[in-house]
Amino acid sequence: xxxxxxxxxxxxxxxxxxxxxxxxxxxxxxxxxxxxxxxxxxxxxxxxxxxxxxxxxxxxxxxxxxxxxxxxxxxxxxxxxxxxxxxxxxxxxxxxxxxxxxxxxxxxxxxxxxxxxxxxxxxxxxxxxxxxxxxxxxxxxxxxxxxxxxxxxxxxxxxxxxxxxxxxxxxxxxxxxxxxxxxxxxxxxxxxxxxxxxxxxxxxxxxxxxxxxxxxxxxxxxxxxxxxxxxxxxxxxxxxxxxxxxxxxxxxxxxxxxxxxxxxxxxxxxxxxxxxxxxxxxxxxxxxxxxxxxxxxxxxxxxxxxxxxxxxxxxxxxxxxxxxxxxxxxxxxxxxxxxxxxxxxxxxxxxxxxxxxxxxxxxxxxxxxxxxxxxxxxxxxxxxxxxxxxxxxxxxxxxxxxxxxxxxxxxxxxxxxxxxxxxxxxxxxxxxxxxxxxxxxxxxxxxxxxxxxxxxxxxxxxxxxxxxxxxxxxxxxxxx
Amino acid sequence: xxxxxxxxxxxxxxxxxxxxxxxxxxxxxxxxxxxxxxxxxxxxxxxxxxxxxxxxxxxxxxxxxxxxxxxxxxxxxxxxxxxxxxxxxxxxxxxxxxx
Numbered sequence: 001x002x003x004x005x006x007x008x009x010x011x012x013x014x015x016x017x018x019x020x021x022x023x024x025x026x027x028x029x030x031x032x033x034x035x036x037x038x039x040x041x042x043x044x045x046x047x048x049x050x051x052x053x054x055x056x057x058x059x060x061x062x063x064x065x066x067x068x069x070x071x072x073x074x075x076x077x078x079x080x081x082x083x084x085x086x087x088x089x090x091x092x093x094x095x096x097x098x099x100x101x102x103x104x105x106x107x108x109x110x111x112x113x114x115x116x117x118x119x120x121x122x123x124x125x126x127x128x129x130x131x132x133x134x135x136x137x138x139x140x141x142x143x144x145x146x147x148x149x150x151x152x153x154x155x156x157x158x159x160x161x162x163x164x165x166x167x168x169x170x171x172x173x174x175x176x177x178x179x180x181x182x183x184x185x186x187x188x189x190x191x192x193x194x195x196x197x198x199x200x201x202x203x204x205x206x207x208x209x210x211x212x213x214x215x216x217x218x219x220x221x222x223x224x225x226x227x228x229x230x231x232x233x234x235x236x237x238x239x240x241x242x243x244x245x246x247x248x249x250x251x252x253x254x255x256x257x258x259x260x261x262x263x264x265x266x267x268x269x270x271x272x273x274x275x276x277x278x279x280x281x282x283x284x285x286x287x288x289x290x291x292x293x294x295x296x297x298x299x300x301x302x303x304x305x306x307x308x309x310x311x312x313x314x315x316x317x318x319x320x321x322x323x324x325x326x327x328x329x330x331x332x333x334x335x336x337x338x339x340x341x342x343x344x345x346x347x348x349x350x351x352x353x354x355x356x357x358x359x360x361x362x363x364x365x366x367x368x369x370x371x372x373x374x375x376x377x378x379x380x381x382x383x384x385x386x387x388x389x390x391x392x393x394x395x396x397x398x399x400x401x402x403x404x405x406x407x408x409x410x411x412x413x414x415x416x417x418x419x420x421x422x423x424x425x426x427x428x429x430x431x432x433x434x435x436x437x438x439x440x441x442x443x444x445x446x447x448x449x450x451x452x453x454x455x456x457x458x459x460x461x462x463x464x465x466x467x468x469x470x471x472x473x474x475x476x477x478x479x480x
Numbered sequence: 481x482x483x484x485x486x487x488x489x490x491x492x493x494x495x496x497x498x499x500x501x502x503x504x505x506x507x508x509x510x511x512x513x514x515x516x517x518x519x520x521x522x523x524x525x526x527x528x529x530x531x532x533x534x535x536x537x538x539x540x541x542x543x544x545x546x547x548x549x550x551x552x553x554x555x556x557x558x559x560x561x562x563x564x565x566x567x568x569x570x571x572x573x574x575x576x577x578x579x
Contacts, residue, residue: 019545020546020547021545021546021547021548025548026543026547027547027548027550028547028550035553035566036553036556036566036567036568037553038550039551040548044551044556052543053541053542053543054542054543054544055542055543055544055545056545075539077533082494084496085573133573134567135572138572139571139572140569140570140572141569141573142564142567142568142570143568143569143570144566144568145556270490270494272494275533275534277534280536280538280539281534281539282539283539283540
C-alpha cells in the first residue's frame, strides 16, 4: 500500500440467529427445505396479518450486547425500511433504526505483532431477512420466500479498521463470539454470517473521511480480505491518477479477483424509515438483563486463560484450541479420560487437526470421539502401548470409532515389557550386527539408535523403546 | 415545512406511482395542507415531551420460539400472478453481471 494514504474500513455483519422459528411467525428457519415450504401468511406478507416477536431473538441480541460491552437500550423499537424488491413481499423490511437493541460496544483483536487493538461496535439491531431471488438464464426471476423473516442481528462496526488484515481479524473474532454464545453457527458459506465492507482512503494525517464504497455480499473470510485489499489499491490508484472515488455499491468477482460496480440501485437509498405500528416497543428491565447475563457461557478469552492457568498449556496451544468452541469442547472431552493435558493438546492440534484440515471438516464431524482419543493417550501413559504403536492404532480408530484398548487387543499390539522377550530380541540383533556393535564399543554411542530400531523391527514395534535402549546398553557393556 | 412538485415526483417514484401533471399539482397542494396542519403542533412547547413511537402503553408482547405448521407450497403460491411448481415467477429484476 502507498504509504501516503491510510485505509478506513467498517464492516456490517449479518448474523443469522439460531432460533427454531422465524422472527415474527412460527415457520421453521431450517436451511435447505423445499422452496416456499417454510411460509405462512405472516412471512408471505399477506394483508391483515400481525407479526409477533420471537422472544428468543431478543434474548440472543441482549446476550450479544453483553458479550461485546454494549449498552443495552432499555427501550427499543422496530421500524419499517421501505423499498421494492421481489424477494421482499411486504414492500418493507422490519428492522430497527433510531432505537436499536444494543449499541456502543467493542471487541479486541490481536495483531500479528502481538499488539491488542480495540475496535468499536456502533450498534447491533434485530431485523428480518429477505427471500431469495434466483436469476435464471431467461427473462424471468424466481423467488423463494423461505428465508423471509429469518431473524438476523445486524452488527455494525465503527470505521476503526485500517487494513484488510484488521478486518479479517475482526470478523474472525466476531464469528468466535457468536459461536461461543451459541446464537449463530457462523457459517459464511451457507450464508448464516454475511459481510458487507465499507472502504475509503484518506491521506495520512487527514481527519476527514474519504468517500466510501460499499462492497456487498462477501461470502468467505478470504473474499472479505481480498476484496478490501483490492478496493484500497483501486481507490489509491484512482486518486493518484487525479480521479475521485464515487460513493457506490460494489460486488466482488472472486474469479477475476476484482470489485465491480453494481448499477441501478443508487436511487433506492431513500428508505423512509418509520416506527412499525404492528410491533409495540420492547422494554428491557435491569432484572431481565441480569437474568440473561446469568446464562452467559464462558467466552473465548476466559477459556483461553483457563487453558493456560489450569492446564498449564503454552499460550500458542491455548490459542489454537480455543479458536472455535467446538475444538475447545473436543479437547475438554479428551481430558475426561486423561489428565495429560499437553499430550491431549498435541493429539488434538496434531493428528486430529491434520485430518480436519485435509478433509476441510469441522471437529464436530470428526469420526473418532474425544473420549477414545483420551483413552489412547491413557494407554500410552500406562505403558500398554508405545507412542509409535499409537500412531498405528489411530488409523484403525478412523475406520471405526472403537475403544483403542479393544483394537490393541484384537491386533495384538500390547507393548512388550517382559524383559526376557526383550533380551531375546536384543541378543539376536547384537549377534546379527557385529559391525555396529564394534562401533558402539569404540565410543560411537549414536549407533545405538540404529540397533534400537532393529530390535523394534524384530518385535514388530511392540517393545518398550526405553527398555530396549537399556537392555542393549547393558548387553554391549558386558561385552567390553 | 412544505413540499415542492419535485418532492412529490420523487415520492411517487419511490412508491412506483405514475402521476400526471394535474395529479402532481393537486397532491402537492394536499400534502402541503397536511404539513401546515402538522406545523400547528410546533406552536406548542414540546421540549420536555418524549417522542411517541406508539400510541399504546403496552410493551413486550412476545411469542415463544415454538414451531407452528406452515402453509403448503401450493396454498402459498395460489394467489401469485405467475408461478412455477415451487417458485413465484417475476419479470427479470437485475442483471448482476460484470459490466
